[in-house]
Amino acid sequence: DAKTTQPTSMDCAEGRAANLPCNHSTISGNEYVYWYRQIHSQGPQYIIHGLKNNETNEMASLIITEDRKSSTLILPHATLRDTAVYYCIVRAYNFNKFYFGSGTKLNVKP
Amino acid sequence: DAGVTQSPTHLIKTRGQQVTLRCSPKSGHDTVSWYQQALGQGPQFIFQYYEEEERQRGNFPDRFSGHQFPNYSSELNVNALLLGDSALYLCASSPRTGSGDTQYFGPGTRLTVL
Numbered sequence: 455d456a457k458t459t460q461p462t463s464m465d466c467a468e469g470r471a472a473n474l475p476c477n478h479s480t481i482s483g484n485e486y487v488y489w490y491r492q493i494h495s496q497g498p499q500y501i502i503h504g505l506k507n508n509e510t511n512e513m514a515s516l517i518i519t520e521d522r523k524s525s526t527l528i529l530p531h532a533t534l535r536d537t538a539v540y541y542c543i544v545r546a547y548n549f550n551k552f553y554f555g556s557g558t559k560l561n562v563k564p
Numbered sequence: 565d566a567g568v569t570q571s572p573t574h575l576i577k578t579r580g581q582q583v584t585l586r587c588s589p590k591s592g593h594d595t596v597s598w599y600q601q602a603l604g605q606g607p608q609f610i611f612q613y614y615e616e617e618e619r620q621r622g623n624f625p626d627r628f629s630g631h632q633f634p635n636y637s638s639e640l641n642v643n644a645l646l647l648g649d650s651a652l653y654l655c656a657s658s659p660r661t662g663s664g665d666t667q668y669f670g671p672g673t674r675l676t677v678l
Contacts, residue, residue: 470591475572488666490669496671497568497670497671498607500666500669503666530597534609541606551597551609551612551622552599552607552667553600554607554608555606557606
């Protein structure tokens, strides 16, 4: 599985958009980009995933660059409850397991 | 629709003891994966069960073993506990419907080894 690089931490003002970057420069054609978040030692919560097209759901948007070497998770209107560690994961099509890195600690401030 | 459930929530054991953790997958899911999360780190893959067999395994010693039952629920067993086994143990389930299988995680079991 391709490795990912994320900033250690980020701050965001409540009500503003939070843009969390992820670098996955060694991603291969059959690998998906997944995003999870983990709030204070609870189980990781699935957010969104994509292969090459941009994706949007009720929680967030995922923007994947055309060369697929990086992506950005966008929380359109961050709230205090979005404070969490966000994990960007690359997973191969036929490998149903995830390699978690250290993630990005997002601090949403009032 | 119940999500992934795990029991117990917390557990305290002493070195050398054995422990069994339990997981019930989300309705409609038949694949269960186990992860270990040490404090301050991301989850690490232990192994995965499908059709009652271990299908994939991470870099964990044989002290870690598992089982999957016909109803798809699963157990994680750890023998000869070490202090370093103290961690949050996470269970995740997924449907084997082909590409893009998403794993859904339970709340975890916090194991403390004294």
